[in-house]
Amino acid sequence: xxxxxxINYAQRERLAFIDFCLQFIGQLSRADLVNHFKTGLAxxxxxxxxxxxxxxxxxxxxxxxxxxxxxxxFKPVYEHNxxxxxxxxxxxxxxxxxxxxxxSEKCIDSTRLIHPSSETIATLMRAINNRLAVSCDYIxxxxxxxxxxxxxxxxxNNGQRWHVRAYDQKSKEFRDFVCTRLQNATELKxxxxxxxxxxxxxxxxxxxxxxxVVHPSVSHPRAIEMDFGMDGGVLRLEVREALLGxxxxxxxxxxxxxxxxxxxxxxxxxxxxxxxGKLACLTIAPGYKEG
Amino acid sequence: xxxxxxINYAQRERLAFIDFCLQFIGQLSRADLVNHFKTGLAxxxxxxxxxxxxxxxxxxxxxxxxxxxxxxxFKPVYEHNxxxxxxxxxxxxxxxxxxxxxxSEKCIDSTRLIHPSSETIATLMRAINNRLAVSCDYIxxxxxxxxxxxxxxxxxNNGQRWHVRAYDQKSKEFRDFVCTRLQNATELKxxxxxxxxxxxxxxxxxxxxxxxVVHPSVSHPRAIEMDFGMDGGVLRLEVREALLGxxxxxxxxxxxxxxxxxxxxxxxxxxxxxxxGKLACLTIAPGYKEG
DNA sequence: CCACAAAGCAATCATTTTGATAGCATCATT
DNA sequence: AATGATGCTATCAAAATGATTGCTTTGTGG
Numbered sequence: 297x298x299x300x301x302x303i304n305y306a307q308r309e310r311l312a313f314i315d316f317c318l319q320f321i322g323q324l325s326r327a328d329l330v331n332h333f334k335t336g337l338a339x340x341x342x343x344x345x346x347x348x349x350x351x352x353x354x355x356x357x358x359x360x361x362x363x364x365x366x367x368x369x370f371k372p373v374y375e376h377n378x379x380x381x382x383x384x385x386x387x388x389x390x391x392x393x394x395x396x397x398x399x400s401e402k403c404i405d406s407t408r409l410i411h412p413s414s415e416t417i418a419t420l421m422r423a424i425n426n427r428l429a430v431s432c433d434y435i436x437x438x439x440x441x442x443x444x445x446x447x448x449x450x451x452x453n454n455g456q457r458w459h460v461r462a463y464d465q466k467s468k469e470f471r472d473f474v475c476t477r478l479q480n481a482t483e484l485k486x487x488x489x490x491x492x493x494x495x496x497x498x499x500x501x502x503x504x505x506x507x508x509v510v511h512p513s514v515s516h517p518r519a520i521e522m523d524f525g526m527d528g529g530v531l532r533l534e535v536r537e538a539l540l541g542x543x544x545x546x547x548x549x550x551x552x553x554x555x556x557x558x559x560x561x562x563x564x565x566x567x568x569x570x571x572x573g574k575l576a577c578l579t580i581a582p583g584y585k586e587g
Numbered sequence: 588x589x590x591x592x593x594i595n596y597a598q599r600e601r602l603a604f605i606d607f608c609l610q611f612i613g614q615l616s617r618a619d620l621v622n623h624f625k626t627g628l629a630x631x632x633x634x635x636x637x638x639x640x641x642x643x644x645x646x647x648x649x650x651x652x653x654x655x656x657x658x659x660x661f662k663p664v665y666e667h668n669x670x671x672x673x674x675x676x677x678x679x680x681x682x683x684x685x686x687x688x689x690x691s692e693k694c695i696d697s698t699r700l701i702h703p704s705s706e707t708i709a710t711l712m713r714a715i716n717n718r719l720a721v722s723c724d725y726i727x728x729x730x731x732x733x734x735x736x737x738x739x740x741x742x743x744n745n746g747q748r749w750h751v752r753a754y755d756q757k758s759k760e761f762r763d764f765v766c767t768r769l770q771n772a773t774e775l776k777x778x779x780x781x782x783x784x785x786x787x788x789x790x791x792x793x794x795x796x797x798x799x800v801v802h803p804s805v806s807h808p809r810a811i812e813m814d815f816g817m818d819g820g821v822l823r824l825e826v827r828e829a830l831l832g833x834x835x836x837x838x839x840x841x842x843x844x845x846x847x848x849x850x851x852x853x854x855x856x857x858x859x860x861x862x863x864g865k866l867a868c869l870t871i872a873p874g875y876k877e878g
Numbered sequence: 879c880c881a882c883a884a885a886g887c888a889a890t891c892a893t894t895t896t897g898a899t900a901g902c903a904t905c906a907t908t
Numbered sequence: 909a910a911t912g913a914t915g916c917t918a919t920c921a922a923a924a925t926g927a928t929t930g931c932t933t934t935g936t937g938g
Contacts, residue, residue, distance in 0.1 A: 304895075304925090305624055306597040322713035326915070333596055336897040341916060359905045362914050366713070378705040382749065383674065385712065402715045404743040407834055409822070410814050414669040421676065422613035422657070424693045435810045452695040455746070456838070457814065458673065476814045519726045523701050523748065523767045531700070543698055545852075547747070561836075561871070580852070595896085595924075617886070627926040632887060650934045653885050 300350070300373070310335070310343045311350070315373045318355055318366040320381060325363040347373070412458050412475035417451070419481040420460050424448050429465075429488050432481040434473060442466070445484065446473065449494025452539060455546030461500055461538060463492040470497040472538070499577065502537040507568040508547075512555050520563045530567070537577055544581035557583035591641070591664070601626070601634045602641070606664045609646055609657040611672060616654040638664070703749050703766035708742070710772040711751050715739050720756075720779050723772040725764060733757070736775065737764065740785025743830060746837035752791055752829060754783040761788040763829070790868065793828040798858040799838075803846050811854045821858070828868055835872035848874035 303311065310333055317324040329340045344364070348355070351373050355364040385403035423430045430448060435441045446462035453459070458475040494500065508524070508531040510517040517529070524531050535543055543549075547564060550557040555565040559582065566581075578584045594602065601624055608615040620631045635655070639646070642664050646655040676694035714721045721739060726732045737753035744750070749766040785791065799815070799822040801808040808820070815822050826834055834840075838855060841848040846856040853873065860875075869875045 305600075305626070307895085309596075319709045320712045321716050323717075335596070337915090338898070338917095339896055342896085345916085357904095357915075359914085362905090376705055378702055378708060379699065380678070381705055381708060382744070387671070402712070402741045404741065404830075406744040406746040406837060407824075407826075408670065409824075409838060411669055411816065414667055414672055417669060417672060418610045421611045421694070425612050426614075435807060435813060437805065437807050437810050440807045441809070450693045450695065453673070453697040455697040474810075474814065476816075477810050479813075514728065516726060516728050516731045518732070519728050519765075519768050522726060522770075523765065525702065525767075533698075533700075535698075539695075546697060547700060598924080628886090629888095629927070630925055633925085636887085648886075648933095650885080653934090 303346075307343060307346070309333075311347055312374045314343065314347050315351075315354075316376060316381070316384070318364070318370060319372055319376065320385065323361075323363045323365045324355075325361075410457050410476055416475055416478055416481050417458075419483060420448050420451055420475070420478075423483050424450065426483075427488055427493065429484040429486075429492075430462075430481050431484055433479040435477045435479075447488050447492040449497065450500070451475065454539070454542035461494075461497065463497070465492075470499065470538075497538070499538040500536055503534050504537055504540060504572060505568075506533050506535055506540070506566060506572070507531070508533065508549060508564045509567045511550055511562050511565045513558065514563055523563075537575060539577075540575065541577035541580045544578065544584075548582055550583045551578055551581040552583035552585065559583075594637075598634060598637070600624075602638055603665045605634065605638050606642075606645075607667060607672070607675070609655070609661060610663055610667065611676065614652075614654045614656045615646075616652075701748050701767055707766055707769055707772050708749075710774060711739050711742055711766070711769075714774050715741065717774075718779055718784065720775040720777075720783075721753075721772050722775055724770045726768045726770075738779050738783040740788065741791070742766065745830070745833035752785075752788065754788070756783075761790065761829075788829070790829040791827055794825050795828055795831060795863060796859075797824050797826055797831070797863070798822070799824065799840060799855045800858045802841055802853050802856045804849065805854055814854075828866060830868075831866065832868035832871045835869065835875075839873055841874045842869055842872040843874035843876065 300308075310329065313329065313332060314324060317328065326337065326340050326344070329335065329343065330337060351371060353367055353369045354371065354373070356367055357364050382403065382405070385400045386405040419430065422428070428447075429445050431443070431445050433441060434444050445465040446460075447465070448460045448462040450461045451458055452461060459472040460475055460478070461470065461472055463469070464471045464473075490496075509529055510520045510526070514520055520526075521529060544551050544566065548559075548562055549564040549566050550562050551566045551569055553570055562582065569584075574586060591599075601620065604620065604623060605615060608619065617628065617631050617635070620626065620634065621628060642662065644658055644660045645662065645664070647658055648655050673694065673696070676691045677696040710721065713719070719738075720736050722734070722736050724732060725735050736756040737751070738756070739751045739753040741752045742749055743752060750763040751766055751769070752761065752763055754760070755762045755764075781787075800820055801811045801817070805811055811817075812820060835842050835857065839853055840855040840857050841853050842857045842860055844861055857872075865877060
C-alpha cells in the first residue's frame with residue numbers, strides 16, 4: 297500500500313489537486329490534470345491509478361462524459377483547510393509564485409481596494425527580518441507629508457489596510473503606519489538600537505483575552521452563534537492590544553459598557569470590556585466611552 | 588541560456604521560492620531550500636546554480652553566515668503579485684493543499700472570525716458546477732430556522748461573511764444566504780429548471796460602474812488617494828449590483844447624495860450615486876436615503 | 879597563527895520519475 | 909456495426925533527483 301508521506305513533492309501536489317477537484321468541483325478529467333501541470337498523459341494515468349489505490353471508493357469513471365466523478369462515499373485524502381480552499385478557488389491554484397492560475401468565476405472574494413506596492417512590502421519585510429531601520433516619506437491624515445525614520449517589526453492587515461508596526465524616531469514611540477502612505481522606503485544599513493526593537497513594543501506584546509457575545513438586540517441569536525462558531529454563546533479570543541481597536545471596528549463590535557449601542561447591524565458585544573481597563577486603542581472602537 | 592518556460596514544474600517552484608526569499612526575506616541558505624522541499628543537497632545546489640544563471644547579479648554568498656544575500660541590483664525573476672505575496676507570508680508557502688506551511692509571525696493578516704465548514708463549501712461548489720439544487724436548513728436573522736431548497740450559482744465574500752448567491756424556491760427569487768447559517772446541505776440529483784439558473788439573476792449580472800472619490804471632510808486627501816491608488820482623485824470600479832451594498836458597507840463609503848455623512852472615519856464618497864438610480868441593495872449602505 | 883568544523887560546490891553514478899509511443903479496451907454516437 | 913474519442917497498460921528512452929566523494933572557502937577556537 298502506498299504511503300502518503302513517501303510520495304515526492306510533485307506527485308503529492310498532483311494527488312492533492314485530484315482530491316481537491318473531486319471534492320470541490322465534483323469531477324475531473326485527465327485533460328484537466330494535463331492542462332494544469334503541463335504533464336504527460338502517461339504520468340497523469342499513473343497519478344490517477346495511485347489515487348485509486350489510496351482511495352478506492354472516492355471516484356468512478358463515467359464513460360458518457362469521460363470524466364471521473366466523486367462518489368457519495370468520498371473521503372478526502374488531504375485535509376483541506378476551508379480558508380485555503382476558498383483562496384484557491386478565488387485566486388486559482390498554485391502558490392501565487394509561479395502562475396498556474398485559473399480562478400473560478402463562481403467564487404468571489406471580498407474586494408480589496410488597497411494594494412500596497414510589492415516593492416514597499418519587500419523593503420519592509422527585509423528590514424523586519426534583518427532588524428534594520430527604514431527611511432521614508434510618509435503622508436499622514438493628520439499632519440500631511442513628513443520624512444521619517446522608522447524601525448519596523450511587523451506588518452498587519454486591519455481588515456482594510458496593511459499597516460506596518462514600527463518605532464518612530466520622530467515621536468519616539470511605537471506606531472502604526474499605513475503601507476500605502478509610505479514612499480521611497482529604503483533600508484538603512486546601520487544596526488538599530490536595542491530599545492527600538494520590537495521587543496519593547498508593549499502594546500504589541502500585550503495579549504488580551506476578550507469575550508465576544510451575541511448582541512442582546514439580535515432576535516435570532518442562534519444565527520450569530522453559528523456564524524462565529526460560538527461555544528455556549530461566547531467567543532473567546534486572544535488579541536494583541538495594538539490590534540484590538542481595529543478588530544472591534546472591523547467586526548462592528550459594540551464596545552459600550554452595557555451593550556447600549558443601537559446602530560444597525562451590530563451583532564456582537566465586547567462583554568468583558570470592564571475588565572480590560574483603559575485602552576487607548578479603543579478610541580476608534582464603536583460605542584466606546586472611557587469610564 | 589536557460590529558458591524559464593522550459594523548466595519543469597517542481598524546479599520552477601523551487602526557483603520561485605529562491606526568488607521570493609531573496610526579495611522578501613533578504614537572504615536564503617541551502618538548508619532553507621532543503622527544509623522546505625525535502626529535497627536532496629545535490630538538487631539544491633543545482634537549483635542555486637541555475638538561479639545564478641538566470642539572474643547572475645541577484646545574490647551573493649556571504650561566508651560569514653553561509654547564506655545567500657540579495658544584492659542591491661536585485662531584479663525579480665518572477666513577478667510576484669503583492670496580494671499573493673502577503674498571503675504567502677501570512678499563511679506560509681504551498682498552495683494550501685499539501686501542507687508545506689511556515690507562516691511568518693511578522694506578517695499578520697486580518698482576523699477572519701467566520702469560518703464556513705469545508706463540507707458546506709464543497710457541497711455548494713459541486714452544486715454550482717453541476718447545476719444542482721441543494722436542500723438545507725437555514726437559520727435567518729429575521730425568521731429563524733426554516734427548511735429550504737435553493738439553487739446556488741456563486742459564492743462571494745462580503746468582507747466579513749461568505750455568502751452563497753442562490754435562487755430560493757420559497758420566496759421565488761434570488762437571494763444571499765450566509766454559508767455558516769446553512770446546515771445539512773445536500774445536493775438534489777434532479778436537474779434544475781432553467782429560470783432558476785444563475786443566468787436569470789438580474790442583480791448579479793447587472794454590472795454598475797461606480798465612482799469613488801475622497802470624502803470632502805478629509806483634510807489630507809493625498810493620503811487617501813495613495814491608499815486607493817486613485818487616478819485624478821477618482822477610483823472607478825465595476826461592481827455587481829448584488830454586491831454593491833456590501834462593498835459600500837465594507838469600505839464605509841458615504842452614500843448620501845451630497846456627501847453629508849459626518850460619521851467618523853468616512854474616507855470615501857460614492858460620487859455618482861445620483862446616476863445609479865434606485866437600488867434596493869443600498870439600503871444597508873452608510874448614509875443612503877432614497878430620493 | 880593554524881587546525882578544525884561547517885557549509886558550499888562540482889562531478890559522478892545509481893535510482894526514480896517522467897515523457898512518448900503503441901496497442902488494447904470501453905462506450906457514446908452515428 | 910463502424911467510428912472516434914478517451915482511458916488504460918506496458919515498454920523504453922530521457923530527464924530529474926539522491927547519494928556519495930573530494931575539494932574549496934571561511935570563521936572560530938585553541
